[in-house]
Structure formats: C-alpha cells, structure tokens
Amino acid sequence: MTTSPPSAVPEAMAVAVSANLPVLLWGAPGTGKTSSVLALGEALGLPVEIVVGSIREPTDFSGLPVLREGGTWFAPPRWAERLARHGTGLLFLDELTTAPPAVQAAMLRVVLERTVGDLALPPEVRIVAAANPPQQAADGWNLSAPLANRLVHLNWQVRAADVADGFTTGFAVPDLGRKDPPGAAEVARARALVGAFLRVRPELVLAVPAGPDQAGRAWPSPRTWEMAARAVAACEHGGVRDEVLAELVLGAVGEAAGFELLSWLRNLDLPDPRSLLAGDDVPLPGRVDRLHAVLGAVVAHVLADGGREPWERAWTVVARASRTAPDVAASAARSLAAARPAGATLPHAMLDLAPVLRAAGLLQ
Known part of the structure; x- marks a missing residue:
C-alpha cells in the first residue's frame, strides 16, 4: 500500500512565515486553519496574536486618535503593543472575509508596512490571515483588490488521511529544514531571475483582473512579483520540494503568470x-x-x-x-x-x- 505525499500547503505556509511573507489561507470553516497557525507559532517560538476582522473597527488598525503632548496620537490597540513589546511574533488575522470594506482598508498599512496607528511593529512580526470564501462566510465580503495584492494566497484543503492521522498521533507541524530567512544574496539572485523572466513577458508585469471575485485573489503586479522572488529565494534556501515552490509562486501572482514563471525557471540550466x-x-x-x-x-x-x-x-x-x-x-x-x-x-x-x-x- 502506497501513501500519498503530504499536502504542500502547510509546508508552504511555514516557508512563507519563516521568510516573513504575508500569507492568506483560503478554506471552508472548521478545517483546522486556526489550530495549524497556532501550532506553527508554537513550533517557531513565536507568540501569536489573533485578531478577528468581523468584531473589529477601523480604529483597531488605524489607531484611536487621542491627545498626547499637545498633539494627536493614533493609539494602537493592546494586541499591537504586546507584539511590539515582544519584538517578534505572529499576527493572525482571522475571518478576513467577514471584515467590512472599511476595516479591510484600515488593514492595508498593517499588512504591507507593519504599522498600527502611530506604532511601527518590529520587522520580525509575521502576518498570517485566514478566510472562508465569501459565500461560506457569515455576512461575507469579497476581499478588496489592494488587500488581496498584499498577500500570498494558499488554498487550504482537508484530506481524509491527514485528518485520520491527526486524530491518532496529533496534527503535525511541517518540519522545516531551515527556519532562518534567505540571505540578501539569495534574494538578490531570485529577483534577478524574476526580472529576467519579466523582460521576456513584459505583459505579465501587471494584470489587474476585471471582476471583483478574481481581484480578491492572487494576480500579478510589481508587488506580487517581488513576493514571488522572495518565495523562490526562500524555497531554494530551505531546499523544499517543487510542489511547495509552486504553491507559493501561484499564490503570489496567480496561476496563469505563475505557471509561466515556474516553467521558465525549470528550463533555465544556468551556470554558477x-x-x-x-x-x-x-x-x-x-x-x-x-x-x-x-x-x-x-x-x-x-x-x-x-x-x-x-x-x-x-x-x-x-x-x-x-x-x-x-x-x-x-x-x-x-x-x-x-x-x-x-x-x-x-x-x-x-x-x-x-x-x-x-x-x-x-x-x-
């Protein structure tokens, strides 16, 4: 009896977190997204702060204006202060598609710049989000295009064999060969490779989808190509299997552009x-x-x-x-x-x- 290889998505999530790439897990309710993120945080020694979008206001991300020393200070919430005090951690934005558009807009600077109000979070704070498809979420909203374009999208799938093994021996956390992020030279090399590909396919540099459904998922832009390059560097650094690299590249720039890059990289055979x-x-x-x-x-x-x-x-x-x-x-x-x-x-x-x-x- 042969066993199928484990799903590449949990490993892709772990690689993204280790490389400090903001990642979004798409999946049905009750499929273990939250518990997997908590287990990963524990395995990496990162304190986890869970923030649920449906019960938050825009000021929970943009800061509450208060008077301070004769001026206005946008005070951050307690969860942001705790992450800043630790100097590292994992911010888990749960139920993202239950957050109304105003809250999603307030999250933009948090995801991209790690800024909450007037507080700059430490660079070592990682961001993971989870979302149900809008039709499966309570009062669900489509993800806004600007927020979607700041995240690597992974499709969280449940396999019966994984659930059965988890009930028996516990749900495993991916064992990363290297937990440190890629170095500057590795990232620069990956960026050079992606840049060379875009010289050949310049029409793929930016392709904003027309419909809101597609715009709320992965699509190519200069920002997401940068994330794809960092994913390539992280996968080469960690020596992970090709399926993990594919999940991250497709999750950054979408399937059409991502498959082209992967095929191009596979056939390069460049000298050292x-x-x-x-x-x-x-x-x-x-x-x-x-x-x-x-x-x-x-x-x-x-x-x-x-x-x-x-x-x-x-x-x-x-x-x-x-x-x-x-x-x-x-x-x-x-x-x-x-x-x-x-x-x-x-x-x-x-x-x-x-x-x-x-x-x-x-x-x-």
Whole structure:
C-alpha cells in the first residue's frame, strides 16, 4: 500500500512565515486553519496574536486618535503593543472575509508596512490571515483588490488521511529544514531571475483582473512579483520540494503568470555565477533571456559580496557578453558602475566595453 505525499500547503505556509511573507489561507470553516497557525507559532517560538476582522473597527488598525503632548496620537490597540513589546511574533488575522470594506482598508498599512496607528511593529512580526470564501462566510465580503495584492494566497484543503492521522498521533507541524530567512544574496539572485523572466513577458508585469471575485485573489503586479522572488529565494534556501515552490509562486501572482514563471525557471540550466567570476571556461548562454538571468545573478552576487575583487572580475564576464549581446551587457554595466566599491580599480576589460559603456550613458 502506497501513501500519498503530504499536502504542500502547510509546508508552504511555514516557508512563507519563516521568510516573513504575508500569507492568506483560503478554506471552508472548521478545517483546522486556526489550530495549524497556532501550532506553527508554537513550533517557531513565536507568540501569536489573533485578531478577528468581523468584531473589529477601523480604529483597531488605524489607531484611536487621542491627545498626547499637545498633539494627536493614533493609539494602537493592546494586541499591537504586546507584539511590539515582544519584538517578534505572529499576527493572525482571522475571518478576513467577514471584515467590512472599511476595516479591510484600515488593514492595508498593517499588512504591507507593519504599522498600527502611530506604532511601527518590529520587522520580525509575521502576518498570517485566514478566510472562508465569501459565500461560506457569515455576512461575507469579497476581499478588496489592494488587500488581496498584499498577500500570498494558499488554498487550504482537508484530506481524509491527514485528518485520520491527526486524530491518532496529533496534527503535525511541517518540519522545516531551515527556519532562518534567505540571505540578501539569495534574494538578490531570485529577483534577478524574476526580472529576467519579466523582460521576456513584459505583459505579465501587471494584470489587474476585471471582476471583483478574481481581484480578491492572487494576480500579478510589481508587488506580487517581488513576493514571488522572495518565495523562490526562500524555497531554494530551505531546499523544499517543487510542489511547495509552486504553491507559493501561484499564490503570489496567480496561476496563469505563475505557471509561466515556474516553467521558465525549470528550463533555465544556468551556470554558477561563482564559476564565471573565478574565470572558469564556462560558456555563456546564447538566448537573451538566459543571458539576462546569468548577468543578473552575477551582479547580485557581486553586490551582496561588496568586495573589490568580485566587482573587478565581473567586468570580464560583462565584456564576454557584450560580444554577442551589447544591450544585455549595457544593463549589467549600469548596475555594476553604480555599485563600485571604495578603492576598486577600473579593470582592463573595461577598455573592450567602451562602446557598450557609451551606449549605457556611462561615458561621454
């Protein structure tokens, strides 16, 4: 008898929380969303504050105006003060689709900027939300497009085998290989990859759905592409399975755009930036989109390192690319020139790049 692999959604939620990506769980009532979030918070050592949208007022998120030292202070509620005092934690926004539009509007700065009234929550505060589909929620509302576009959407599904095992041995929390977030270099590399993809498919940069139902779920925008890039970095950092990456990417930018990015990433087969910088005889890809991705990864590696030697060696790689794709090389040259480390000398390879540098506006 074979057993099916566990659902990727709980693991995707755990990866999103560890990477500090705001995530929304969509599912029917009574399917264990709240208990799973509480168990994850306990496993990660994070205090959890539960805020139910249906019983809150806009001032619970925008702050209550009070007089303070001759001016107006937008006082935060107690749950925000407790999170600020801890310095970390997990804010669980439950029953999101029962929150009326005015409350949803007040939540925008909380989700995106971690700001409640005049109180800035610590950056280490994670945000998880849960919602029933509007037709299953008591007095349900569609999620507003601005709020939906600030969250990674995951479809919470219940499988009979998981429930049966949970009743017998307890409901398991995903065992993450790494609980720390990806580093700056990993995020920069993922952003370079996503940027290279969007050069090929510029029409996917922004695609706002026409109907309110679709606008209340995942759709592509510059903000959600940034979340998709951070999800790619977090999945590579944690070494998770492909199904988890798919859940997070589709949950950030929607199915149509997400499947295209996943297919493109799967077929990249790029050389390691470190091998290129070391001067190894590694061929550069001929396709323009792959070359953009390679040079973006090289620049991201150099910027994260911050040293003089990698910066100087990167110009040799850019010079190689300029022989076949000067426009691609010019883009990388602009990024490198703007990040010249103190004391770095101009390498000899830059002499071969004079036409490219002139085209990039770096030479008169």
